Amino acid sequence: MDSDKGILGLLGPILRNVILVPLCALRALPSSGWSFSRSSRTSRCLRPPLYSRPHLIIFARCSATAGFVRSLWNNLVISGLAVALSLIVGVPAAYALGRYQFKGREDIAFTFLSFRFAPEILRHHSSLSDLSKTGPDR
Amino acid sequence: MVILVLAGLRSLPKSPYESALIDGGSAWFVYWNLTLPMLAPVLLIALVFRLMTSLQEFGIIFATTKGGPGDRTLSVAVAAYNEAFPYYNLSGAIPMLLFLWFIIYVICFILIGFWKKAQKAASGAV
Numbered sequence: 093m094d095s096d097k098g099i100l101g102l103l104g105p106i107l108r109n110v111i112l113v114p115l116c117a118l119r120a121l122p123s124s125g126w127s128f129s130r131s132s133r134t135s136r137c138l139r140p141p142l143y144s145r146p147h148l149i150i151f152a153r154c155s156a157t158a159g160f161v162r163s164l165w166n167n168l169v170i171s172g173l174a175v176a177l178s179l180i181v182g183v184p185a186a187y188a189l190g191r192y193q194f195k196g197r198e199d200i201a202f203t204f205l206s207f208r209f210a211p212e213i214l215r216h217h218s219s220l221s222d223l224s225k226t227g228p229d230r
Numbered sequence: 231m232v233i234l235v236l237a238g239l240r241s242l243p244k245s246p247y248e249s250a251l252i253d254g255g256s257a258w259f260v261y262w263n264l265t266l267p268m269l270a271p272v273l274l275i276a277l278v279f280r281l282m283t284s285l286q287e288f289g290i291i292f293a294t295t296k297g298g299p300g301d302r303t304l305s306v307a308v309a310a311y312n313e314a315f316p317y318y319n320l321s322g323a324i325p326m327l328l329f330l331w332f333i334i335y336v337i338c339f340i341l342i343g344f345w346k347k348a349q350k351a352a353s354g355a356v
Contacts, residue, residue, distance in 0.1 A: 154325040158285040162301045164329070170305065171284035178280055182231035184274070187265075189232070192241030204232050212289055 231276050236273030239265075270348035279343050285334050306330045 154160055189201050242265070250260050288307035291297060297304035297312065304341035306326055 108288045135254075154322060154329070159301060159304065159309055160306070160326055160329075161303040163297075163306045163326075164333075166301070166303060167285055167287075167307075167330070170285070170303075171281060174284040175277060175280050178231040179273075179277070182276075183235055186232045186235035186239060190236050200235060208233075213293065217293075 234267070234279070235272060238269050238276075242268050264275055267348075268352045271352055273343040274341055274348055278338050278345070281337060281341070282334055284332065285337075289333055320352040 185204075189197060189204075246264050246268070247260060250264060253285050255263075271302040286307060287305055288311065291303055291308050292311065295303045297308045307330070310330075312322040313319045313326065
């Protein structure tokens with residue numbers, strides 16, 4: 093069965109398992125490991141020796157912080173609403189652009205794409221201008 | 231979202247639509263029974279990407295409100311920034327971000343499970 097696949101069919105899984113997976117792991121592990129190791133240290137030992145006793149209580153303290161719980165709640169509510177809004181607006185828009193023939197269809201599709209070209213701070217600036225006049229603190 | 235769904239719509243095969251047209255299927259029938267099931271994997275992938283970026287949002291909130299007034303618009307990323315840089319409390323900031331990572335991981339894991347099922351259904355395996 094394997095002989096039918098040819099040399100590439102045989103080498104593919106070997107390349108993937110022996111070279112690519114360890115390479116990805118090598119790339120990802122140091123940064124993740126650093127984050128994990130630093131997250132269990134107090135600020136006083138941010139540059140610890142090779143081994144220092146981890147303080148796992150920091151995780152418990154962080155999860156019990158009122159600011160963290162509030163920010164997590166805000167995050168979930170805002171992202172849920174953003175996703176729902178983009179589904180409600182985006183799917184019918186994409187359906188109309190994909191299925192119906194009308195004048196300027198490609199131009200509208202390109203306009204959608206063109207918002208991605210703009211530097212993000214440009215969009216933030218307009219939001220900031222609006223919020224400074226009618227923002228949540230007014 | 232629009233761009234991904236548009237790309238997905240354009241990649242759908244034509245033959246099921248031609249069959250439905252010959253059998254006299256209504257526009258609603260075609261949308262509900264053909265387009266949506268075949269588009270479900272693309273929709274779920276778009277959902278995963280949108281959810282990931284919006285849960286990690288930092289730039290817009292930091293540039294406009296900095297989490298204020300009070301903590302009304304405070305996100306985890308901004309809260310972690312406030313811990314890490316003004317107060318130099320990295321050990322308080324990194325656990326927050328790891329919690330966020332874990333939450334995103336769990337949500338995306340569930341959505342990817344749905345995506346696998348939707349892909350099987352779209353290819354006619356189920």
